[in-house]
Amino acid sequence: MTISVIYEDTIIDPLVTSVNWSGDITQAYRKLDIAIKNTIDGNSQALTVELGKQLLLLSDNVEIFRGVIFSHSVNAGGSMQITAYDEAVYLTKSIDTRKFTNMKASAIVRELCDDFGIDIGDITDTGYVIPKLVLRDMSLWDMITTALTETRKQTGRRFWVQSANGLLNVIERGEKVVGFILDDSTNILDASYALSIEDMRNQIRVMGGDEEKKPIEFTVKDEAVIKKFGIMQHLERADSDLTRSQLEQLAKTLLEAKSVINDDANVTALGDASVTSGVAVYVREALTNIVGAFYVVTDSHSWEGDTYKMTLGISGDEELPQLQYEPPVVKAKSSDAYKFTGALAFLN
Numbered sequence: 001m002t003i004s005v006i007y008e009d010t011i012i013d014p015l016v017t018s019v020n021w022s023g024d025i026t027q028a029y030r031k032l033d034i035a036i037k038n039t040i041d042g043n044s045q046a047l048t049v050e051l052g053k054q055l056l057l058l059s060d061n062v063e064i065f066r067g068v069i070f071s072h073s074v075n076a077g078g079s080m081q082i083t084a085y086d087e088a089v090y091l092t093k094s095i096d097t098r099k100f101t102n103m104k105a106s107a108i109v110r111e112l113c114d115d116f117g118i119d120i121g122d123i124t125d126t127g128y129v130i131p132k133l134v135l136r137d138m139s140l141w142d143m144i145t146t147a148l149t150e151t152r153k154q155t156g157r158r159f160w161v162q163s164a165n166g167l168l169n170v171i172e173r174g175e176k177v178v179g180f181i182l183d184d185s186t187n188i189l190d191a192s193y194a195l196s197i198e199d200m201r202n203q204i205r206v207m208g209g210d211e212e213k214k215p216i217e218f219t220v221k222d223e224a225v226i227k228k229f230g231i232m233q234h235l236e237r238a239d240s241d242l243t244r245s246q247l248e249q250l251a252k253t254l255l256e257a258k259s260v261i262n263d264d265a266n267v268t269a270l271g272d273a274s275v276t277s278g279v280a281v282y283v284r285e286a287l288t289n290i291v292g293a294f295y296v297v298t299d300s301h302s303w304e305g306d307t308y309k310m311t312l313g314i315s316g317d318e319e320l321p322q323l324q325y326e327p328p329v330v331k332a333k334s335s336d337a338y339k340f341t342g343a344l345a346f347l348n
Contacts, residue, residue, distance in 0.1 A: 001273065003303055005034055006056040007047065012036065015046060017079075021057060021065055022300040023277040028141045029088040029163060030276075032057055032065050039078030055084040059273040066166050088163040090118055091141035098143060100133040105147035105159070108133075109170055112140050121167030126151045126159060131241040153250050160278060173278075178293050180275050182267055182283045182312075189309060190268040193288040201234035201258040202226050206251040208238035216244055220251045222259040234258055263316050265290050271301055271308035283314065292316070
């Protein structure tokens, strides 16, 4: 596999000493770190690098990363470090307050990207119309994540945001289709595996409606899991506009997502640029007993000299980002006051 780094329209491969390209399914953007020997004579820089300029990474002449330079540093010996992020980074760089009424998450994405000058590609129709979202002092990324979380809780459909070729895309996660095999006899260099019930919740209580006049509550539980591990309850305060049937669906969806044993595995292997966060791989490693299909949740690809390897965080369930939404609390005073709390949670 041959890689190439392009700064603006200039191929800078002769200057490059190492490349690290990484991503995380819970983050908005992918990152590219490169190290270059930015001098020829020891007295002047061979390349003038400017913040905000474009950096491309190609693998066998196919673009695998396009991003914007956000930082660089150089020492007296001419060693320079350059960091670039793909276009989705701009979702994390703007804070706003918005109210969305009767809108799909996909429509919310389009509106935010249009308002903040972010080019879009394929935005999958997310289907579910969210009755109301009041999002205060949040990044665009957190707004989108909250909208996608609300969609998932009502429909079970999972979506993730991805930047490719300079365009922002919203993709629905479908069946776990394996595209790559990792095996301890061929390409695995190291591995580790852990299981945990720390984040398990096997009883879900959902509260909605008007808390003062006509509250609606719904509780579901996984009896088999409770018998084995004991009761661990999650409390969800839902939008007051949701009906009882919607609250019931919400509770069942949350139980399915949370009543699971979390597995955490890490694999270091010979590199392949097609293996990035969000894809599925099949792993077979005898000593750690990692066997089966897993999603890649974090990836780090490194090139140095003739050595190319990748370190992957993998999980049996896709750890897509999720933000819990608690509807605003309106106080009966002369002016309205809103309260928002958010918490990261595991998404099946």
